[in-house]
Amino acid sequence: MANNTGNTILALLTGTALGVGLGLLYAPQSGEKTRKQLRDEADHLQDNLNKKYKETSSHLSDFTTEAKKNIEEKLEKTFSNANTKADVMLSKLESELEQLKKKNSNLQKELKNK
Secondary structure (H helix, E strand, O other): OHHHHHHHHHHHHHHHHHHHHHHHHHOOOOHHHHHHHHHHHHHHHHHHHHHHHHHHHHHHHHHHHHHHHHHHHHHHHHHHHHHHHHHHHHHHHHHHHHHHHHHHHHHHHHHHHO
16 A cells, blocks of 8 residues: 555656646746746645645554454454363363362272271
């Protein structure tokens, strides 16, 4: 996106410069009229650059907002998955611990009976 905007601005500047140059070469007119025309072209170019700057800023802001939202969603999913897996592992460990306690209790009973 930024590369396209840069290319657009470069094309705009190049086109304007060529248009002004060719206009000066092929339009014999008074210096005052030529200066006014140059001023008008410069104002027009400034307006176009300001417009492109605002559009690019808006697009960049939208892109940043969307990227932030996507990252937050992915982090939330990752944390949720990690939490679920941790709960499953903890449940399995508790179950195994309970089984080991039962086996230990049975072994202690057997040892007392001998």
